[in-house]
Amino acid sequence: MATIADLPDIPQYTIKAVSIQTGIRPVTLRAWERRHEVLNPQRADNHYRLYSERDVAILRWLKSRVDAGVSISNAVSELRAMMNQGIMPEVTPTAPQKVTRQPIHQKEELVKFLYQAFLAHNEIRASELFKQAVEEYDLIPLFMEILVPTLTQIGEDWYLGKITIATEHFASNFLKGKLLGLFQTYPIRKNSSYILVGCAPFEQHELGALMLSTLLRAQGYRVEYLGPDVPIEDLVDFASYEHPAMIILSASSSSSAMELKNAQQRLAMLRRPPLFCYGGRGFDNHPEIRQKVAGIYLGNTLEKGLEKINELLADSAGKPNHRNRIQ
Ligand code: B12
The missing domain is CATH 3.40.50.280 (Cobalamin-binding domain)
Structure with a gap:
């Protein structure tokens, strides 16, 4: 059977594509990377992560260990020990992934729904949408393509008198709280x-x-x-x-x-x-x-x-x- 080293190491897959291929949620991929230094995927010009086929195979191998009941930190240690001895794990055979979770929201949809949640002063809905956005997208697209456009819309509508200052304050304070929370999750x-x-x-x-x-x-x-x-x-x-x-x-x-x-x-x-x-x-x-x-x-x-x-x-x-x- 082929080993992981036989696979090309050319960066090509986005985090979303890798999530679909491996069944590992983007938020988990980022946490593994951050906490366990699992991989250090390359970056496209727009800073988005790009994974190679080899990276995907490593992630599948780790997931197979986790699914077998091994903790992620032990699975990573096993992988490191094998690699230190010059042994590369075999490619884990894969059945086509069944995508059971809800379809991913497009960024434009998240902007629209988040904006609507703010207008309705619906904090529970806004929290759900924020959580989805964090799970599905990297920080730069999360900020630049979801949060900034939502705030810009709020600013324009406030300027035109379409929404109250109370709504603008609700939205900006909600996002301030969520951003501080996100900031504090990093070591x-x-x-x-x-x-x-x-x-x-x-x-x-x-x-x-x-x-x-x-x-x-x-x-x-x-x-x-x-x-x-x-x-x-x-x-x-x-x-x-x-x-x-x-x-x-x-x-x-x-x-x-x-x-x-x-x-x-x-x-x-x-x-x-x-x-x-x-x-x-x-x-x-x-x-x-x-x-x-x-x-x-x-x-x-x-x-x-x-x-x-x-x-x-x-x-x-x-x-x-x-x-x-x-x-
Ligand atoms: C929320 C908000 C507020 C909140 C801010 C709360 C908070 N905790 O931050 C409050 C209520 C305090 C507020 C007050 C005011 N606001 Co105001 N506000 C906004 C709103 C709706 C969103 C701002 C925001 O956070 N945007 C998202 C952030 C991420 O974007 P950003 O700040 O532009 O930053 C981007 C870049 O500039 C860059 N960036 C920012 N900092 C840095 C630093 C570095 C190093 C780098 C590299 C990049 C960088 O990165 C960001 C992403 O692209 C905007 C609308 C809008 N279009 O943005 C109006 C807006 C900015 N506000 C406006 C105004 C007029 C005011 C007030 C003067 C209103 C008043 N009469 O009191 C006061 C001024 C208060 C003050 N002294 O600072 C106007 C500004 C108009 C202008 N010509 O500049 C806007 C555009 C609304 C509008 N459409 O008219 N506001």
Whole structure:
């Protein structure tokens, strides 16, 4: 029988395809990867995971062990022990998978249903939809293609007077709670680069900063999330004894963005100055502010920001433990 090593290692399958092929839910695949370092799938240009046939075979083998009653951590240890001895497991024969779970919701549907749940102030429904979205999609599509469009719709309808401020507050507070919960599910890695993320003074729009914090923690960085409206003096004081490698502040309005004018200068006076970075729509909509605010502009999307942060911290020898770990 063929062994797993005989299979091609060309990255080609998305997490959704692998889930269907193996019967392992995307949320479980990500948890195995995070907690047991099972695989480190490559990434497409859009950061989505891409698995090879060999990866799929490894996952099937692990699942066959788990189905036989072995815990996932023991199954992973068995696999490692075999591989250390140069033995590759045989390819597990597979019957076509019966997909018994509910069909996956398309992202557009999730946006529509989540929006409707917010309009109805239906927290139970919103929680179910959020859970489904987290289980089915990686963090970047979850944020960029489900949560951001839902919030944009809410913002437009609030602006047009179609929905009340109460509904907008319900939706944004619900998502803040869920995002914080998600952020806290990732391990705090003490021996990785220490990054502080928050919002510029007077800035209340914090969900972008919270999403970025979650992505960075998922990549293995040690991230502390500081929330909205962080006073610069206080931040400088904190940085003087905590020595973060990087401070990132988000600003949605031009006035909050301008509050960062002297931040870099203040931080540069510290004995071990952190890298000072910023982003957010205040800097995207008013590019001229970037000329006035010293520090590093991280780009106009979360993906670009992540890439830039990885580059900056790799240059300063502060790589996270887990390369390319983007959920
Ligand atoms: C929720 C919300 C609020 C909540 C925020 C709650 C919270 N805990 O965050 C509250 C009620 C506090 C609020 C207040 C206000 N809001 Co408001 N709000 C929104 C809403 C509906 C969603 C914002 C959001 O979270 N979007 C999702 C996040 C993820 O998107 P984002 O912030 O744009 O961030 C993206 C990028 O900018 C980037 N990014 C963000 N930060 C960073 C950082 C780095 C380093 C990088 C690389 C990238 C990056 O990544 C994100 C994903 O693409 C928007 C509508 C909209 N279109 O967004 C209005 C909106 C932003 N608000 C608006 C306004 C006017 C206000 C108020 C001035 C209203 C008022 N009169 O009081 C106040 C200002 C408060 C303040 N001082 O900051 C306007 C802004 C208009 C403009 N021209 O800029 C909008 C667009 C609504 C509208 N359609 O008019 N708001």
